[in-house]
Amino acid sequence: MGEGRAVVVRHVTRIEGHGNIVVDLEGTEIKRCDLEIVESPRFFEVLLKDRPYDEAPRISCRICGICSVGHATASVAAVEAALGIVPGPKLRRLRRLNMAGEWLQSHILHVCFLVAPDAFGAASIVPLVGSHPDVVKRALRLKRLANDICCTVSGRHVMPISYHAGWMGHWPGPAELRALEEQLVAAEEDLDALVGLFAGFTWPAVERRTELLAALEEGGAYPMMGGALHSSLGGVTAPESYRDVLHEYLVGHSASKHVRGTEGTVRVGALARYALAHERLHPRAKEAAARLKLRPDSANPFDYVAAQLVESVQAHQEALDQVAALLSDPAPEEPVRPARTHGGRGVGMVEVPRGTLVHDYVIGGDGRITSANCIIPTSQNLASIEGDMRAFLPSLVSKPSADIAHALEMLVRAYDPCVSCSVH
Amino acid sequence: MTRPRVAFFSFGSCEGCQLQVLSVEDVLPDLLAAVEIVNFREAVDDRRDDYDIAFVEGSLVKPEDVAELQKIRAHAQILVAIGACACLGGVNAMRNRRPVTDLARDVYEGRQDGVFAALPEASPLSSVVQVNYEIRGCPIDRFEFLEAVRSLLAGTVPYTPPYAVCVECTLRGTPCLLERGVPCLGSVARAGCNAPCPAYGAPCEACRGCHDVPNFEALGEAFFRHGLTRTQAGEKLQLFNNYREVRDAWEKAVPSSSAT
Numbered sequence: 001m002g003e004g005r006a007v008v009v010r011h012v013t014r015i016e017g018h019g020n021i022v023v024d025l026e027g028t029e030i031k032r033c034d035l036e037i038v039e040s041p042r043f044f045e046v047l048l049k050d051r052p053y054d055e056a057p058r059i060s061c062r063i064c065g066i067c068s069v070g071h072a073t074a075s076v077a078a079v080e081a082a083l084g085i086v087p088g089p090k091l092r093r094l095r096r097l098n099m100a101g102e103w104l105q106s107h108i109l110h111v112c113f114l115v116a117p118d119a120f121g122a123a124s125i126v127p128l129v130g131s132h133p134d135v136v137k138r139a140l141r142l143k144r145l146a147n148d149i150c151c152t153v154s155g156r157h158v159m160p161i162s163y164h165a166g167w168m169g170h171w172p173g174p175a176e177l178r179a180l181e182e183q184l185v186a187a188e189e190d191l192d193a194l195v196g197l198f199a200g201f202t203w204p205a206v207e208r209r210t211e212l213l214a215a216l217e218e219g220g221a222y223p224m225m226g227g228a229l230h231s232s233l234g235g236v237t238a239p240e241s242y243r244d245v246l247h248e249y250l251v252g253h254s255a256s257k258h259v260r261g262t263e264g265t266v267r268v269g270a271l272a273r274y275a276l277a278h279e280r281l282h283p284r285a286k287e288a289a290a291r292l293k294l295r296p297d298s299a300n301p302f303d304y305v306a307a308q309l310v311e312s313v314q315a316h317q318e319a320l321d322q323v324a325a326l327l328s329d330p331a332p333e334e335p336v337r338p339a340r341t342h343g344g345r346g347v348g349m350v351e352v353p354r355g356t357l358v359h360d361y362v363i364g365g366d367g368r369i370t371s372a373n374c375i376i377p378t379s380q381n382l383a384s385i386e387g388d389m390r391a392f393l394p395s396l397v398s399k400p401s402a403d404i405a406h407a408l409e410m411l412v413r414a415y416d417p418c419v420s421c422s423v424h
Numbered sequence: 425m426t427r428p429r430v431a432f433f434s435f436g437s438c439e440g441c442q443l444q445v446l447s448v449e450d451v452l453p454d455l456l457a458a459v460e461i462v463n464f465r466e467a468v469d470d471r472r473d474d475y476d477i478a479f480v481e482g483s484l485v486k487p488e489d490v491a492e493l494q495k496i497r498a499h500a501q502i503l504v505a506i507g508a509c510a511c512l513g514g515v516n517a518m519r520n521r522r523p524v525t526d527l528a529r530d531v532y533e534g535r536q537d538g539v540f541a542a543l544p545e546a547s548p549l550s551s552v553v554q555v556n557y558e559i560r561g562c563p564i565d566r567f568e569f570l571e572a573v574r575s576l577l578a579g580t581v582p583y584t585p586p587y588a589v590c591v592e593c594t595l596r597g598t599p600c601l602l603e604r605g606v607p608c609l610g611s612v613a614r615a616g617c618n619a620p621c622p623a624y625g626a627p628c629e630a631c632r633g634c635h636d637v638p639n640f641e642a643l644g645e646a647f648f649r650h651g652l653t654r655t656q657a658g659e660k661l662q663l664f665n666n667y668r669e670v671r672d673a674w675e676k677a678v679p680s681s682s683a684t
Contacts, residue, residue, distance in 0.1 A: 011465055011471075013465050013466075013468065013469045013471075014465075014466070014467060014468070014469065015466075015468075016439055016466060017439065018434075018465075023644060029471070036539070037539065038539055040435060040436030040437075040482070040485040040486050041436075041485070041486075041527075041531065041532070041540065041542055042436055042485065042515070042516055042519070042546075043519050043527045043530070043531055043542075045530065046519060046526070046527050046530050046531065047515060047518045047519060055663070058626060059515065059663070060440055062440075062514075062515045062562065063438060063439070064437070064438045064439075065438040065439050065441065065442070065443040065444070065563060066438075066440070066443055067442020068440065094578055096510070109446070113467060114467070117469075121471055123468060123469035124461075124464075124467055124468030124469060124470070125454050125467065125468075126461060126468060129453050129456055129457075132475075133453075136453065140449040140450075140452060140453075141449070142449070143446075143449050144449040144450065147447055147449070155620045155621070155623070155624035156563075156620060157447070158440040158441075158443055158444055158447070158563040159440065159562060159563055161621050161624035161625065161626045162621060162624040162625045162626065164625065164626075167625075168625070169624045169625015170623070170624040170625055171548070201566060250532065250533060252538060252539070252541060253538075253539065255539040271663075273479065278489065286564065304519075339526070419436050420437065420439055
């Protein structure tokens with residue numbers, strides 16, 4: 001029996017929200033290995049209760065600043081499902097364009113602002129402004145582009161304004177779309193350079209296989225706007241039956257619920273989507289994956305970073321495609337009215353940057369929400385993060401505690417957890 | 425001039441206001457050169473307590489938040505509340521309509537221990553400490569944040585307009601939503617955001633709080649005149665302004681017994 005020691009990181013940095021790494025070792029034996037989620041509960045599912053359904057996208061997008069377009073998208077999808085509204089093709093395009101903007105924003109923020117400092121041995125992006133100005137400038141230009149996409153479609157990126165069941169409160173005109181197109185074309189070079197940069201980085205090898213989940217769209221598009229939930233174990237589940245696959249449960253050290261999949265831990269997000277849908281990627285994104293040597297069967301969570309870069313290229317291409325299509329036919333679409341006025345239940349299941357997001361509402365005959373449930377991608381990943389920490393630890397236990405802490409922080413960060421979201 | 429040491433902290437919030445700070449892409453390198461960031465968990469590893477200015481996001485929602493905020497107050501020369509959660513209680517305070525036991529029952533199988541603990545009500549920073557300045561909004565406007573930083577660096581007071589959002593809608597030529605029967609709070613809401621919501625098809629929900637002289641009685645009347653109810657105006661105010669002062673002022677002006 002070896003000597004006991006504790007490795008504790010209070011408030012892991014460069015992630016969204018508050019989480020602690022708590023590891024107890026006895027020699028090489030792992031006594032405890034937790035990612036404590038100590039974020040504040042805000043009880044959004046209760047906040048939505050009794051509110052008119054039109055407010056739902058605007059209330060629920062406040063769950064998270066980084067993922068607010070994703071929440072608005074899932075929320076409006078849930079309301080539309082409950083009211084029997086089927087959005088038209090152009091409305092779907094406009095929302096897809098906004099989602100592509102959010103993917104690009106979120107992935108670039110994570111890859112360049114939160115992760116890249118680890119690759120350069122820096123504590124943040126601040127010293128990189130001086131040491132690697134070109135990298136920072138490219139990252140900022142891409143982030144600006146992503147911001148501008150969302151500002152154009154929904155007024156702003158953080159807390160989008162224009163989402164309504166069956167319509168959008170703003171329809172960008174040709175001039176706005178052309179300005180975006182110009183920026184998008186110019187950004188290709190920046191993305192290309194970032195892929196080249198990250199292709200030169202190496203990350204620790206942690207291998208742990210687990211169930212992967214993603215909501216795949218009908219029609220063969222890369223998963224973004226939702227569809228049936230596909231599992232790497234073979235199951236396909238309709239959105240409204242998500243509870244057959246996603247089982248929420250409480251653990252004492254986390255204000256976020258954990259989620260068990262078909263048989264145990266699951267991974268959602270860029271790595272899961274890439275594994276389940278890499279064939280659906282645009283050739284440009286496939287080429288990025290080849291340069292990054294990203295394998296579809298990767299079981300290494302550090303590959304989330306490469307998968308997010310691949311998806312950044314995909315999101316950029318999606319945005320280009322949607323802008324071109326909207327420009328070819330820029331007239332706004334007529335709002336779609338509810339088919340049902342007596343309310344009902346609706347599930348919105350979409351692929352947000354960090355994975356499959358579920359909003360499940362029941363709307364009463366008076367147009368008010370009577371119950372709401374949200375399942376957040378990070379909640380689904382939490383058990384996997386802890387499983388991966390356990391899988392990583394044996395190769396770390398001989399190192400000083402500070403090195404173990406640093407390595408585990410990098411692992412947690414690779415998942416790009418959104419802790420505020422997970423607790424909501 | 426020595427660069428002021430700046431820290432960012434967050435309590436119960438979505439950290440979207442901190443994200444807005446990072447969204448001033450064109451001038452971010454200049455901003456980072458003008459100040460020294462010594463504590464900003466979301467983006468940097470350093471965590472020092474020798475800061476001059478603390479920007480604090482979020483509401484007080486957990487029992488330990490109170491002591492944590494008091495510690496920040498003790499270290500900071502200037503404490504700036506950023507965003508609706510920190511300035512007003514924001515969306516967090518919507519829950520103050522219900523007892524915590526109900527929330528715990530609905531979300532955490534009734535558990536209120538350890539990580540599941542919550543204060544009886546969510547409250548703004550000013551309920552516990554002195555706040556020097558407020559940057560309002562959900563989220564904060566990134567350019568207003570920059571202006572506030574400029575003011576603080578120059579040793580002057582950050583400016584917040586005292587007038588209504590209606591003024592900004594008029595200036596940018598947005599047709600009035602209330603006149604079309606949409607429940608909009610623009611007439612009582614504090615301006616400074618340049619009224620993006622009505623322009624993008626959503627009513628103003630007063631995320632920046634109320635201006636200096638909100639007339640709630642007239643708001644209720646206006647709602648009624650445009651085919652809405654007085655109760656709807658009060659309900660709208662619950663979204664971001666459900667912490668005591670505004671809620672009580674509304675109740676006083678338009679008692680629920682008389683509201684329809």
